[in-house]
Amino acid sequence: MPLRDGITDVPGIRVGHWTDRRAATGCTAVLCSAGAVGGADIRGAAPGTRETDLLRSENLVEEVHAVLLTGGSAFGLDAASGVVRYLREQESGLRFGEFIIPIVPAAVLFDLNVGRESWPNADAGYLAANRARGGRVVEGSVGAGTGATVAKFAGPDRRLKAGLGTASEAFGKGLVVGAIVAVNAVGLVRDPTTGETVAGPRGSEGEFLDAEAFLRGLGSGSSDGDEDPPAVGSNTTLAVVATNAMLTKTQANRLATVCHDGFARAIWPVHTRGDGDAVFTLATGERELEGPAYLALEAFATRAVERAIVRGVQCARGLARVPSASEWLGAAPSATH
Numbered sequence: 001m002p003l004r005d006g007i008t009d010v011p012g013i014r015v016g017h018w019t020d021r022r023a024a025t026g027c028t029a030v031l032c033s034a035g036a037v038g039g040a041d042i043r044g045a046a047p048g049t050r051e052t053d054l055l056r057s058e059n060l061v062e063e064v065h066a067v068l069l070t071g072g073s074a075f076g077l078d079a080a081s082g083v084v085r086y087l088r089e090q091e092s093g094l095r096f097g098e099f100i101i102p103i104v105p106a107a108v109l110f111d112l113n114v115g116r117e118s119w120p121n122a123d124a125g126y127l128a129a130n131r132a133r134g135g136r137v138v139e140g141s142v143g144a145g146t147g148a149t150v151a152k153f154a155g156p157d158r159r160l161k162a163g164l165g166t167a168s169e170a171f172g173k174g175l176v177v178g179a180i181v182a183v184n185a186v187g188l189v190r191d192p193t194t195g196e197t198v199a200g201p202r203g204s205e206g207e208f209l210d211a212e213a214f215l216r217g218l219g220s221g222s223s224d225g226d227e228d229p230p231a232v233g234s235n236t237t238l239a240v241v242a243t244n245a246m247l248t249k250t251q252a253n254r255l256a257t258v259c260h261d262g263f264a265r266a267i268w269p270v271h272t273r274g275d276g277d278a279v280f281t282l283a284t285g286e287r288e289l290e291g292p293a294y295l296a297l298e299a300f301a302t303r304a305v306e307r308a309i310v311r312g313v314q315c316a317r318g319l320a321r322v323p324s325a326s327e328w329l330g331a332a333p334s335a336t337h
Contacts, residue, residue, distance in 0.1 A: 003168055003170055003176070004135065004136050004137075004168070005166070005167055005168055006136060006137040006166040006167065006168055006178060006180070007030065007137065007166050007167075007168060007178035007179060007180040007240065007241075007242050008133075008134045008135060008136075008137055008166075008178070009168040009170075009176050009178050010168070010176055010177070010178050010242040010243060010244050010282075010284060011244055011284065011286060012032055012033075012034055012036070012244075012284045012286070013030065013031070013032055013134070013178070013242045013282070013284070014030075014031045014032075014033070014132035014133055014134050015028065015029070015030055015031070015132055015133070015137045015166075015180065016028070016029045016031070016127075016128045016129055016130065016131035016132030016133065017029075017128055017131065017138060017142045017143030017144075018079075018120060018124040018125070018127045018128040018131070018143065019142045019143055019146050020118060020120075020124075020146065021141070021146060021319060022115065022116065023115045023116050023117075023118035023119075023147075024111060024114040024115025024116075024146055024147035024319050024320045025071035025072055025076070025111050025114075025115065025118055025119055025120060025146055025147045026070075026071055026120060026124075026142060026143045026144060026145070026146035026147070027068060027069065027070035027071065027072075027076065027079045027120040027124055027125055027128050027143060027144055028068070028069045028070070028128060028142075028143030028144040028145070028164060028180070028182065029066055029067075029068050029083050029125065029128040029129040029131075029132055030066060030067045030068075030069070030132075030180060030240045030242070030282070031065070031066045031083075031087075031129060031132045032064065032065060032066065032242070032282050032284060033065060033066075033087065033090060033092040034092075034284070035063040035064065035065055035092075036063070036064055036065075036242070036282040036283055036284045036285070037062060037063070037064070037247050037248070037249055037252050037282070037283040037285065038055050038063075038064030038067075038103075038105065038249075038252060038280065038281060038282055038283075039055055039057075039247075039249065039251075039252030039253035039254070039255060039256045039280070039281040039283075040052050040055040040105065040253065040256050040278065040279065040280045040281070041253065041256035041257045041259075041260060041278070041279050042107075042276070042277070042278040042279075043260050043263070043271040043277045043278070043279075044235075044236055044237075044271055044272070044275035044276040044277035044278065045271075045272065045273040045274070045275065045276070046235070046236065046273065046274055046275060046276045047107065047236070047276035047277075047278055048073060048074050048076075048077065048107065048108035048236075048276055049077075049105070049106065049107045049108070049276075049278065050077050050080050050104075050105060050106040050107075051080075051103065051104060051105040051106065052105055052107075052278075054103065054105075055105060055249075055252075055253065055280075056253070057249050057250040057253050061094070061103055062249055063094060063103060064103050064104075064105060064282060065087050065092050065093055065102045065103050065104060066083050066087060066102065066103075066104045066129065067104070067105050067106065067240045067280045067282065068080045068083050068104055068105075068106035068107075068125060068128075069106070069107060069109070069143070069144035069164075069180075069182050069238045069240065070106060070107075070108050070109075070119075070120050070125070070144055071108070071109055071110075071111040071119060071120060071144055071146060071147050071148075072108060072111065072112070072118075072119025072120050073108055073109075073110045073111075073112055073119070074108060075119040076108045076119045076120045077106055077108055078119075078120070078121050078122050078125075079106070079120040079121060079122060079124050079125030079128070080104050080106035080125055081122040081125065082121070082122035082123055082124060082125025082126030082127070082128075082129065083102070083104045083106075083125045083126065083128070083129045084102045084104050085122065085126055086125075086126050086129035086130055087102035087104070087129065088100055088101075088102055105280060107236075107238050107276070107278045107280070108236070108238075108276075109144065109148060109182055109184040109235070109236040109237070109238055109276070110184070110234045110235060110236060110276075111146070111147025111148060111149075111184065112234075113156065113234060114147040114149060114319070114320045114322060115147055115319070115320040128143065137166045137180065139163065139164055139165050139166060139311055139312065139315040140163040140164065140165075140312075140315035140316050140317055141161065141163040141164075141315075141316050141317050141319050141324075142163065142164060143164050143182070144164055144182035144238065145162065145163035145164025145165075145182045145183065145184075145312060145316070146163070146319070147184075147319070147320070148161070148162045148163050148164070148182055148183055148184035148312070148316075149161055149162055149184060149322055150162040150183055150184065150185045150186075150187070150188065150189055150199050150267075150313065151185075151187070151188045151189070151199050151200050151201045151202075151208075151211075152185075152186045152201075152234070152235065153186050153187065153188075153201065153211075153214075153215065153269070154201035154209055154211070154214050155201075157202075158201035158202040158203075158209060159201070159202075159322060160199045160200075160201075160202065160313075160316075160322065160323060160324060160325050160328060161316045161317065161318050161319055161322045161323060161324040161325075161327075162183040162184060162185075162189070162199060162312055162313050162316050162324075163182075163183065163312050163313070163315055163316035163317075164180065164181065164182045164183070164312050164315075165180070165181055165183065165307075165308040165309060165310065165311030165312030165313070165314070165315060166178065166179065166180040166181070166308050166311065167179055167303075167304045167305075167307035167308040167311060168304055169300035169301070169303055169304050171293075171296045171297070171300050172287075172289075172290075172293045172296060173287070173290075174244075174287055175243070175244060175245055175287050175289070175293065175296075175297065176243065176244055177241065177242070177243040177245070177297060177300050177301045177304055178241070178242050178243075178304055179239055179240065179241045179242075179259070179262070179301065179304040179305045179307075179308040180239065180240050180308060181237060181238065181239040181305060181308040181309050181312055182237065182238045182239075182312065183237050183267075183309050183312035183313060184235055184236050184237055184238075185235055185236075185237045185267045185270065185275060185277075186234075186235040186269070186272055186274050186275055187267045187268045187269045187270050187272070188200040188201065188208075188211050188267070188268055189266055189267055189309060189310065189313045189325075190265075190266060190267075190268060191266070191310050192265040192266055192306045192310075197211070198310055198313050198314065198325055199313045199325040201214070202323075202328055206328065206329055206330070207329075211268075215269075234274065235272070235274050235275045235276070236275050236276035236277060236278070237263060237267065237270075237275065237277050237309070238277075238278050239259065239262075239263075239278070239279045239280065239305055239308070240279075240280045240281075240282065241255065241256065241259050241279060241280070241281045241282070241301050241304065241305060242281070242282040242283075242284070243255075243281075243282070243283050243284070243297060243301065244283075244284050244285075244286040244287050245283055245285070245286075245287055245288075245289050245293075245294075245297055246283065246285040246286070246287060246288050246289060247281075247283035247285070247289070251283075251294070252281045252282075252283050253281070255281045255283075255297065255298060255301060256279040256280065256281045257279075258298045258301065258302060259279045259281070259301050259302055259305050260277070260279055261302050262301075262302040262303070262304070262305025262306040262309065263277055263279075263305065263309070265302075265306050266305075266306045266309040266310060267309065279305070313325055314326065
């Protein structure tokens, strides 16, 4: 089967969105109903998460049934309960006697300062899970990426609209790894393959601010300080990386750690005290890894993350009076709608 260049190229992985464009928020459910070995690595200093402790290598639970990425800051964590409810109805989860308990780790990003005051709730999470499908994934200003913005270190008036992107890489004998990323960083976004800035703070009309000069001037009184600085904790980039490889829980956690290199290559600065950056991993165990194939998995998983970040910016559209990068560079009228 030809790849669609998305996380759903991994057999058994489905993605569903719930989007509220008027409120500029939403959530994205990544389902692996048959269960997958999960891992996580959180590098930002301002995270908001649920059920991440159970993913640690030394802890008991081995099986994950979905991961939820959601807007709404801490309020949005309620949406994970809706995903749990949906999976229980589908009888997907760990079985303890007569009980079925779905395991759904979740993480939030901050989008409360975009659009009106609202956030995903349990019903929103349920709908996102119910809409989860294989095949091509809708990208851009949808789901968890609806209210996402980037390039905020020069103040909110210079930020750009970002969103959600996905990508996949095939390697070895039938092995595939895919990533889906909600890009909501304080930093700018670069294309690692070219070094080109694809979304930086807005400067003169149709141009990006000289980000390096601005950052060098912070604290010296020489930078343009008319705008308010970004609020601490108002950012966060979230990723789910899935593979059909057979991994142990320790390996799944290590893969999450390595995939943060994809963040570092595409976002600058990253993992700041104002970000809650997190990577989740899901390994469905369909294919065994042989010898050096694990090294290839780490390399291509990182590349999928990089490419998904860039696509999350490129596929975004302006919302709530925040233009996307393509609109800003092209001075598109829709940027003010």
